[in-house]
Every structure is written in structure tokens, then in C-alpha cells.
Amino acid sequence: MQIYLPIAEVSVNIFLLLGLGGIVGVLSGMFGVGGGFLMTPLLFFIGIPPAVAVATEANQIVASSFSGVLAHFRRKTVDFKMGTVLLIGGLTGAAVGVVIFNYLKAQGQVDLLVKLCYVVFLGVIGSLMFVESLNALRKSRKKATVTTTRRQRGWMQALPFKTRFRTSGLYISVLPPLVVGLFVGILSAIMGVGGGFIMVPAMIYLLGMPTKVVVGTSLFQIIFVTGFTTLLHATTNYTVDMALAVLLLVGGVIGAQIGTQIGTRLRAEQLRILLAMMVLAVCFKLALDLLIEPSELYSIGAAGGH
């Protein structure tokens, strides 16, 4: 069954959209990532214009993240204090990111830069996480008991404005989470994603937050960052397609619920290894696109857009 999308101006299969939304929703619930880094390339692939795909995807992430975060609210695995600090950094970063994005657009080659960004970040984060969680898994198997060794970083402890993040069990300065939020905000505006796949590892490895709290807190702040992005796109580029968003989010919210359930049954190390493998797979695909000679060397774009 086909549906004509009013803003994207293409006709697509309803069940394809529901299915895509569902699969990405499951991943979103499991890992606390918005799923934008998967969904946006998939939407390009089925023929949605890139500008519409990026904007609409932001709207859909709001839905699946909200659905996912409610489950975490009840389980009390959301660190509101940490989330708010990250969010302040995130929104500032998003605004800065939009300025950078527009500057790069004026210079041309923004597509290439976005793709390179994806390859580099996905590659680095994916490999680090994969190696780390593999080691953790091996260690926990050997000892049969999971020992959580909190890394104490000398310079981080020396920073001012220390405060207690009760839910995370941390007593650290607010500066590192602010900087992490800012950095992720910039990247998410440039790459057109919620930034969960950068935020989650940053929270685990840089801030030392426990994995269980990380997912809920990440979802919590993603809602606001992507909500902000949706409004920006809707008011400046008119590229949010409500019909597309509704279809994706119906699948997405259901998927997120299922994903959250699966997530609670898996061990933290297993969860991390799966996320790492997924990140690496997307990175590999994007790298191949850049390295292999495309079958069509020409592409059609909107005139005057450079």
C-alpha cells in the first residue's frame, strides 16, 4: 500500500516505513540512542530527499525517545540533574553547530564533510567500545563477578564547581558534562542526528556514569535537543514531513518499548558490544561509499544551493 508524502513529494510503501520505524525503535530502546545515525541514511536510500529526511527524523526521534524515557522514569534510571547539565551544553552546542553548518554550506562540500564526520566518529567510537566491552566481558567471565572499577581522573577531580549527581553516584565538577553536552550538540547539528551514539560512550567512559543510568539520561536530553532541531527545521526550511513522521513514529514508539524490555534482560557488556558492532557496520558502509567508484558519477541537486 502506497502513500504520497505531502512535503517530501514522493510516494512510498506504508509498511516499509512502519517496519523501518519499528527496527530503529527497538535499537533506540535497547541502547538509548535516538537511532538517527541509522534512520537518516536509510531514508536517503528509499528516496526521501535528504533535507526532508534529516528534519523529519529529528521529529521521529522525539517520539521514540519519549516513549523510551517513560520506562526509565518508572525504573528511576534517569539522572535529571546530569541530564539538565548535559542539555544546557547540548542546546548551546546545537546553536553553534547550526552556525558552523551554514558556514560550511557556503564553502561547498558540506555533504562530504558530514560523511567524513560520520566515518571518523563512528569508526573511533565503535572500535573503542568494541575493544573495551570485549575485555570487560572476558574479565567478568573469568572472575564470574562483575567488578566495577570507577576510574578516577586526577585532573577531572581538580576542577571547580563540584556537585553531587545522586542517581549516577558521582561527585564531580559540572564542567566535564557541560563540555560533553556542548561538543555533542555541535556534532548533532552538523550531522543531523540526536547524538546518542556519541553521548552514550562519552557518559560511560568520560564521565564514568553507570551504564544503566546512561541510557535513560541520554534519552532524556535527546528529546529536548531533537525537539529544538525539529522546530528549527520546520520554521526555516519547511522540511518536516508530518505524514512521514507519523508513520515512522508509530513503528518507532512500539519498537522502543520492545527494545527497552530486551535491554533490561541483557548484561551491560553485551549491550555495549552489540551497539559497538552496529556503529562499526554503519561506519564500514559509509566508508565503502566513499572509497568505491560509484556506478553513477553524476548526481542532481537543487540549483543555487552552494
Add this chain to the structure above:
Amino acid sequence: MRILALILCIIPLFASGEEIVLGMSQDEVAITATFDGSNILVFGAIKRESAIPEGELGVIVTIAGPSEPVAVHRKERRFGIWVNTDTVEVDAAPSFYAIATSAPMDRILKDTEDLRHQISIERAIRSVGAPMTITDAPAFTDAVIRIRKSQDLYKRTENSVLLDQETLFRTSVDMPANLTEGDYFTRIFLTRDGKVVSEFETTIDVKKVGLERFLYNLSHQQPLVYGLLSLAIAILAGWLASSFFRMIRGT
């Protein structure tokens, strides 16, 4: 009396030639939510005042979507990766272009006539002024045609116009699902020995209706309301799904 005199003046112009009388199954395509393409039947007759003239008769039907400038990028390998290096702006490329003919194109249409009336796809695209650095500008125009042909947006179907007794003709043109809004300029050419002897023009109005129209208008006229509404739907859907799943697990 004056009117009659006017008519008498006009008649001799057509008396020697042939004229197209056209009918169409529809002059409007409504894009609804379930729109998945349309089929337009173009039919008509050739009106003459005298006997059928000599020479091979040809009928060509073209339907063109709204023209817009497009930027065509070409990739090249730089530092091991494929990047867009050259860009040529094609000044006007129709978003859709279909040609249906009653016989092979080159037999019923001379090249000079094609040039004058811009009938073939290659002629319908206008490209002037590629940058000085690009020596093979036609390759970019060809690329537009190649890409759009593969998307079924440009097509040429020869022998698809049925001619009956050199007087009646009909053909049907498939409009794909990925149509854009606008006036679709429709032309019918009558040729004798490759020369255009009569031409008829009309437009097909392709437009969104119903919910499609409403959403499109809202997004452009009230973008903030539209954006907030999108967010509200997202939050509501997220909350509904969460409550629903909790209910299932609760029982």
C-alpha cells in the same frame, strides 16, 4: 457581418492544412494521500477541409512537468575518496517529460523541426553557460536525462500513438507516483514528412488535494504551529505507546 468577414479571412489559413481536435480523459491530476500514479488518455481527431494530403503522417504527444534549474555534480577520486568536483547548473530541466509518437521519432520528425519546437528530451532541457573550466558540458545534460530516465520521470515511447484512418489518434501516458505539483504543459504535434503542420497546446493541472493540501499549506503558512503540532504528535504517540505496553504487562 463583420464577424462573418473575419471567419472568412481565417478559413483559408486552415483550408489547405490539417488541424488537431483534442480530447483528454482528464485535465487535472489530484494528488491524494493514496496517490500512486495516474494514467492520462489523450485522444483526438484530425480535421481537414480537403482531401488527405500526400506524405507520411505523424502524431507526437509530449507532456512536460514544471521546469526548474538543477545543479549537476560530478564525482572524481581525490586523495583516495570520491568527492564532488565539478558542478554545472542546467538552467531549465522539466521535472517530468514524456513523449509518445505514432512512429519512430527520426522518421516523422526532422531535426530542424525538433530544434524549432523543442520536442525531444534533449532539446527540452536548456543549458547555457557552463563554467569555463568544464569542457564537456553536454555530459552533464546527458546525466540529467540518464538519471531521470532511470527514475521513470523521462520517457520516450515510440509507436505508442495509435493512428486510425489517418484521422483518429489516441495514446495513454503513465504519470509516475513521484510527481511534483504544477502545470503540466501538454503539446500535440501533427507532422507530414517530418514537418510540423499543426500544433495543439493545453495544460494538465497536477495538484495536491485534501489532507495533502492542508498539511502542505500549514507547513508553509504557519511553520511554528506546524512544528509544535509535529512535536505534540510525537510526544503523544510516545506516551500512548508507553502506557499501552504498561497496561499489557500489568494484566
